Amino acid sequence: MKKSRRGLLKLTGIGVAGTEIWQPFTIIQGKTSKNNRAIVDSAVATLEDGSVISIPFWRVDSGKDGPSLLLIAAQHGNEVQGAEVARRFKEICANRIRAGSVWLIPMAELRGIRIRRYTVESQPDLRVQDKAFHRSWPGNPDGNDTERIAYTLDQAVVRHCSHAMDMHCWEHVNAAETLAEKDNESSRALGDVTATRFISYRNTSMPKSENMSFSQLVLKRGASFTVMELSGQYQMQERQVLMGLSSMVNIAKLLGMIEGEPEQIKPRVVRTPETSHELHAPDSGIFMPALQRDKKRTLMPEDFVEEGQQIGHIIRESDLVTVPVIAPVSGYMWLYGLCHWGLCDDNLPAQHPYTEEGELIAVIVTEKTP
Numbered sequence: 001m002k003k004s005r006r007g008l009l010k011l012t013g014i015g016v017a018g019t020e021i022w023q024p025f026t027i028i029q030g031k032t033s034k035n036n037r038a039i040v041d042s043a044v045a046t047l048e049d050g051s052v053i054s055i056p057f058w059r060v061d062s063g064k065d066g067p068s069l070l071l072i073a074a075q076h077g078n079e080v081q082g083a084e085v086a087r088r089f090k091e092i093c094a095n096r097i098r099a100g101s102v103w104l105i106p107m108a109e110l111r112g113i114r115i116r117r118y119t120v121e122s123q124p125d126l127r128v129q130d131k132a133f134h135r136s137w138p139g140n141p142d143g144n145d146t147e148r149i150a151y152t153l154d155q156a157v158v159r160h161c162s163h164a165m166d167m168h169c170w171e172h173v174n175a176a177e178t179l180a181e182k183d184n185e186s187s188r189a190l191g192d193v194t195a196t197r198f199i200s201y202r203n204t205s206m207p208k209s210e211n212m213s214f215s216q217l218v219l220k221r222g223a224s225f226t227v228m229e230l231s232g233q234y235q236m237q238e239r240q241v242l243m244g245l246s247s248m249v250n251i252a253k254l255l256g257m258i259e260g261e262p263e264q265i266k267p268r269v270v271r272t273p274e275t276s277h278e279l280h281a282p283d284s285g286i287f288m289p290a291l292q293r294d295k296k297r298t299l300m301p302e303d304f305v306e307e308g309q310q311i312g313h314i315i316r317e318s319d320l321v322t323v324p325v326i327a328p329v330s331g332y333m334w335l336y337g338l339c340h341w342g343l344c345d346d347n348l349p350a351q352h353p354y355t356e357e358g359e360l361i362a363v364i365v366t367e368k369t370p
């Protein structure tokens with residue numbers, strides 16, 4: 001990489017003048033200047049019973065020195081939208097990268113994907129965190145099957161990478177958000193150029209155990225990373241894919257791998273406890289979402305609402321009175337809709353529109369006042 005990292009990092013602050021509507025395709029289409037080689041390879045792990053599993057990945061190499069950027073998607077088998085982001089980013093990189101190389105793992109937790117669950121180890125509990133794929137790094141060739149797969153993926157791909165995007169999906173009631181590192185400067189820079197409306201900051205701590213999360217592994221090696229949660233599990237949505245793809249293009253631009261400057265979403269909304277305003281059901285009954293201002297569809301997470309705007313109503317169970325649900329502040333809805341006991345995307349009763357009084361219906365995040 002000829003340009004210094006410091007010089008590249010400066011680009012983060014520049015951002016192209018904001019347009020009202022984010023148009024991802026303006027940065028994705030463009031002159032094809034290269035035809036880099038995109039290859040498919042795979043990490044092959046031998047499991048405890050002697051069977052073999054092959055996790056495929058793409059690699060695009062510019063043939064020139066530079067960063068090695070990784071996109072790892074679907075570390076949880078029900079969070080799959082990043083697979084399409086990887087597929088499209090591969091096409092863009094094949095035509096556009098001018099430095100470094102790109103590694104793309106579209107289906108990291110392939111066993112979880114095959115059984116359509118968070119992770120293979122998650123039965124009967126849907127989310128056994130300590131055995132989850134994303135906490136099995138750097139893996140172990142003699143460990144359990146999840147550790148064996150993580151080990152081969154690390155050997156084949158992860159250890160070669162200087163920068164990483166760890167792409168997940170959370171429940172559909174939550175808008176997409178980038179979970180950025182706060183104090184690690186080069187990691188923070190990756191998060192700052194992504195294309196999600198929401199961003200929040202945190203610091204990853206170093207692990208006490210041998211097994212660690214993917215983020216911890218990357219950080220421990222001195223590489224940079226950021227995490228993204230797209231909106232919606234068990235599904236593929238064009239808007240979410242575009243947001244993920246725009247984020248990857250922006251990161252590649254930041255790193256000098258693709259020509260141009262990152263094009264940023266405006267306004268970027270920083271989610272903190274101070275900027276977040278919870279809205280709870282005023283009564284028990286059936287919740288009906290309101291129409292968006294253009295009346296073409298119902299409101300959804302990420303929509304902007306104004307203070308005093310009716311965002312829905314409840315048909316009260318006791319006397320059938322219509323009870324309006326009113327936004328207490330102006331801002332973007334980070335959460336909107338009912339998710340009764342978590343993990344609602346794999347559970348229809350958990351998405352049932354009946355709400356009890358006091359249940360959380362929305363979280364509206366205000367823009368920071370300068």
Ligand SMILES: [Zn+2]
Pocket residue numbers: 075076079168169
């Ligand atoms: Zn996840």
